[in-house]
Amino acid sequence: MFIKHFLKVCITGVVFLTALVLLMAPKAVADTNKNIDGGVDVTSTLDKLKQVKSWKNVVDPQLARREEQKKEEERKRAEEARKAEEARVIASQPVAAPTPPPAVGGSKEAWMAAAGISLSDYGYVDYIINRESGWNPYAVNKSSGAGGLPQALPYSKTGCAVGDAVCQLVWANGYALSRYGSWAGAYQFWVSRHWW
Numbered sequence: 001m002f003i004k005h006f007l008k009v010c011i012t013g014v015v016f017l018t019a020l021v022l023l024m025a026p027k028a029v030a031d032t033n034k035n036i037d038g039g040v041d042v043t044s045t046l047d048k049l050k051q052v053k054s055w056k057n058v059v060d061p062q063l064a065r066r067e068e069q070k071k072e073e074e075r076k077r078a079e080e081a082r083k084a085e086e087a088r089v090i091a092s093q094p095v096a097a098p099t100p101p102p103a104v105g106g107s108k109e110a111w112m113a114a115a116g117i118s119l120s121d122y123g124y125v126d127y128i129i130n131r132e133s134g135w136n137p138y139a140v141n142k143s144s145g146a147g148g149l150p151q152a153l154p155y156s157k158t159g160c161a162v163g164d165a166v167c168q169l170v171w172a173n174g175y176a177l178s179r180y181g182s183w184a185g186a187y188q189f190w191v192s193r194h195w196w
Contacts, residue, residue, distance in 0.1 A: 090145055108135050115169035117183075124183035128190050129172070137165040150175065150196075 108129070112122055132151040133139035140147045140155070147155030149165055150172035160167035176186040180196075190196045 093145075111165045111169055114166045115173055117169060117173050121183035124187040125169070125172075125176075127187055128176075128183075128196060129169075131190070131194075132196075137163045137168055 108126065109122065112125055113119075117125055129135055129149050133149050135149065137149050139149070139151065141151060141153075144153055145155070146153040147162070148158060148160065148168040150158075150168060152158045152168075152171065152175075155162075158168055158171040160171060173183075176183050176196075180186040180189055186196055
């Protein structure tokens with residue numbers, strides 16, 4: 001172990017001294033690499049310096065691999081720590097107590113009618129909302145935080161009270177029409193990707 005460390009220190013010292021000599025003694029290089037006006041050929045000096053730097057990897061190619069592996073492991077640990085912190089923050093957020101939905105009636109048809117959704121779109125709306133939330137206006141996706149009938153992410157962008165099915169459908173109607181042009185377009189997107 002000591003010998004291995006000693007050799008690495010020696011190799012690093014040799015590389016450093018070689019680079020130092022090349023940088024501090026351009027006259028030696030200039031004798032063989034002069035340009036037209038008698039100055040030093042800087043390109044040749046830089047090429048030699050690059051060769052010296054790459055020589056370290058030739059002497060100990062495993063050193064470069066180990067350094068790359070360490071960097072990759074550090075990056076993975078940092079990413080895992082970031083994800084764990086993100087999950088901890090989401091899990092620590094209090095869930096608001098549900099408020100009762102407005103007195104519009106309890107059926108999905110009554111909610112869609114009150115939200116101003118066209119009768120011809122009920123089938124598309126029913127398909128999407130049933131798969132997103134099962135028509136539960138209190139539904140919350142524990143992993144993403146999406147909420148309500150349309151599973152808006154974040155739920156706060158709906159501007160709706162928790163459990164307000166009509167308000168959620170008004171927002172979903174605007175979202176479907178602005179993003180997909182129609183509920184039929186939203187349905188086609190959902191069928192192909194299983195999200196919207």
